[in-house]
Amino acid sequence: xxxxxxxxxxxxxxxxxxxxxxxxxxxxxxxxxxxxxxxxxxxxxxxxxxxxxxxxxxxxxxxxxxxxxxxxxxxxxxxxxxxxxxxxxxxxxxxxxxxxxxxxxxxxxxxxxxxxxxxxxxxxxxxxxxxxxxxxxxxxxxxxxxxxxxxxxxxxxxxxxxxxxxxxxxxxxxxxxxxxxxxxxxxxxxxxxxxxxxxxxxxxxxxxxxxxxxxxxxxxxxxxxxxxxxxxxxxxxxxxxxxxxxxxxxxxxxxxxxxxxxxxxxxxxxxxxxxxxxxxxxxxxxxxxxx
Numbered sequence: 076x077x078x079x080x081x082x083x084x085x086x087x088x089x090x091x092x093x094x095x096x097x098x099x100x101x102x103x104x105x106x107x108x109x110x111x112x113x114x115x116x117x118x119x120x121x122x123x124x125x126x127x128x129x130x131x132x133x134x135x136x137x138x139x140x141x142x143x144x145x146x147x148x149x150x151x152x153x154x155x156x157x158x159x160x161x162x163x164x165x166x167x168x169x170x171x172x173x174x175x176x177x178x179x180x181x182x183x184x185x186x187x188x189x190x191x192x193x194x195x196x197x198x199x200x201x202x203x204x205x206x207x208x209x210x211x212x213x214x215x216x217x218x219x220x221x222x223x224x225x226x227x228x229x230x231x232x233x234x235x236x237x238x239x240x241x242x243x244x245x246x247x248x249x250x251x252x253x254x255x256x257x258x259x260x261x262x263x264x265x266x267x268x269x270x271x272x273x274x275x276x277x278x279x280x281x282x283x284x285x286x287x288x289x290x291x292x293x294x295x296x297x298x299x300x301x302x303x304x305x306x307x308x309x310x311x312x313x314x315x316x317x318x319x320x321x322x323x324x325x326x327x328x329x330x331x332x333x334x335x336x337x338x339x340x341x342x343x344x345x346x347x348x349x350x351x352x353x354x355x356x357x358x359x360x361x362x363x364x365x366x
Contacts, residue, residue, distance in 0.1 A: 085101075085165075085168070085169050085172040085173075086099075086100065086101025086138075086165065086169055086342055087099070087100055087101070087169050087172055087173045088342060088343040088344060088362075089173075089366055090287075090334075090343075090345055090360075090363070090366060091285075091366050092280050092282050092285045092286070092287045092334070093280075093281070093282025093283030093284060093285035094144075094145065094282050094283045095142055095143060095144050095145075095262070095280060095282040096142075096143045097140060097141070097142050097143075097280070097287060097336075098140065098141040098143075098173050098175075099138050099139075099140055099336065099342065099343060099344040099345075100138065100139045100140065100141060100154075100166060100169045100170055100173060101136065101137070101138050101165055101169055101342060102137045102138065102139055102153075102154025102155060102156075102163050102164065102165050102166040102169070102191075102195060103137050103154065103155065103162045103163035103164060103165045104134050104135060104136055104137055104162050104163070105134070105135050105137060105155075105162060105163070105191060106132065106133070106134050106135075106162070107132070107133045107134070107135050107295060107296060107308075108132055109121070109132060109133070111308050111309045111310070112296070112299065112306055112307070112308050113306065113307045113308065113309070113314060114303070114305045114306040114307050114314075114318070115299070115303055115305075115306050119303075120299050120306070123298055123299050123302060123303070124298055124299070126298075127298050129298050133295075133296045133298070133299070135295055135296060135339045136338075136339055136340070136341050136342060136344075137154050137155060137163055137191050137338060137339065138152075138154070138336075138337075138338050138339070138340070138342070138344055139151065139152045139153050139154050139166055139192075139195065139338070140152065140289055140336065141170070141173070141175060141180075142263070142280060144260075144261065144262060144263075144282070146261065147181055147182055147260055147261075148175070148179050148180055148181055148182075149180070149181070149182045149183070149184060149260065149263070150180045150182070150183045150184070150205065150208065151183075151184045151185075151186070151278055151289050152184075152185060152186055152192040152193070152195075152291070152338055153166060153183065153185075153192065153193055153194070153195030153196045153204070154166040154191065154192070154194075154195035155190055155191040155192075155194050155195060156190075156194040156195035156196070156197060156198075156204075157198075157199050163191065163195075164195070166195045167198075167204070177204055177205050177206060178205075178206055178207055180205045180207065180208045181207050181208060181209070182208055182209055182210075182211060182260060183196065183205060183208045183209070183210045183211065184211045184212075184259065184260075184263070184265070184278050185210060185211065185212040185216070186275060186276055186277065186278070186289070186290075186291030186292065186338065187212075187213075187216055187271065187272040187274060187275040187276070187291060187292065188212065188216055188217075188220045188236075188240050188243060188244075188272070189236055189272065189292070189310070190236055190239040190240075191338070192291070192292070192338055193239070193240075193243050194239045194242075194243065196210070196243060196246070196247065197242055197243060197246050201242065201246065202246065203246050203247060203250075208250070209250055209251075209252055210247050210250055210251050210252065211251075211252050211254055211259050211260075211265075212251060212252075212253065212254065212274065212276075213253070213254055213255065213256070213265065213267055213274030213275075213276045214253035214254060214255055214274065215267075215269065215273040215274035216272055216273060216274025216275065216276070217244075217251060217253050217274065218253075218273075218274075219233075219272065219273045219274060219312075220233075220237075220240040220244065221244060225237065230312065232309060232310060232311060232312050233312060254276075255267075256276070259278070262280060262281050262282050263278055263279070263280055263281075264278065264279045264281070265277075265278055266278070266279060266288075266324070268290070268291065268293060268320040268321075268323070268324055269313070269316055269317075269320060270311060270312070270313045270314070270315070270316030270317030270318070270319065270320045270321075271291075271292045271293075271310065271311050271312065271317045271320075272312050273312060275291055275292060275317075275320070276291060277289055277290040277291050277293065277324065277337075279333070286331070286333045286334065287333070287334050287335075287336065287345075288324075288327075288328055288333050288334070288335045288336070289335075289336055289337060290324055290328075290335055290336070290337045291337060291338060292310075292337070292338060292339065293320070293321050293324050293325075293337060294321070294337055294339060294340070295308055295310070295339050296339070297339065297340060297341065297357055300321065301325075301348060301354060301355050301356065301357045302351065302352070302354040302355065302356065303353075303354050304318060304321045304322050304325055304354055304355065305318050305322075306318075325348060325355050328347075328348050329347075329348050329349055329350055329355060332347065333347075334346070334347060334360070335347065335348060340357075341359070343359075343360070343362050345359070345360040346358055346359040346360055347360075
């Protein structure tokens, strides 16, 4: 008889960033085979995982974020929802645990339109999960996934995600705001970091002299791609451009000593990176009992 899975307490963690309050909300996890990673040998990647006492195949966290600025309640990404993979879909329950109702969210900032970041915007019935929210996404991202020519299979890295992209675009039709970098809401700046997808972006929160960089899918497997930024994956639309964007944002985060987080940064989700050898090293923040 298979052992019953023992679940952790709800995946919610809060941190102050200046005058803003940021809540990490876990949506579940994904198992990611090393076979889809590029730019290092399997032996090298397995050694990097062993170096941090990791499993032989990565299990990556899937997180979303709520930013409360006093004026806006903003959701950054939305996880995979219940319509994708069994191991995701915890966002609604964890939002409730954190004290948020769907109608509290007045803006959604998407880093990109991949199902583990955007399908959580659609509920089990195919309706909009967040009835009041306007959805911000880089114009290059919106245009890419909206292009009918993409449906001919000419971009293999996009093909598995066309159906969930179509569902999202139709469900929130008329509620998207296409952006082009720069300030999208007071104190929140969009940083275009193309490669993983054409409009892949991060968001930097600046509040009362404090900063937080939410870097989207700059990293899928922190244990590998932070020490070796050149490692890419078959999920990337342009692997060379994705690696270039990763190096640039790492350099920015390290030079500015800015706190970072991302959809696949392990809970509690906040960290710094510093140069280390030919790559970088992740220094996670310790869990704070109270803020």
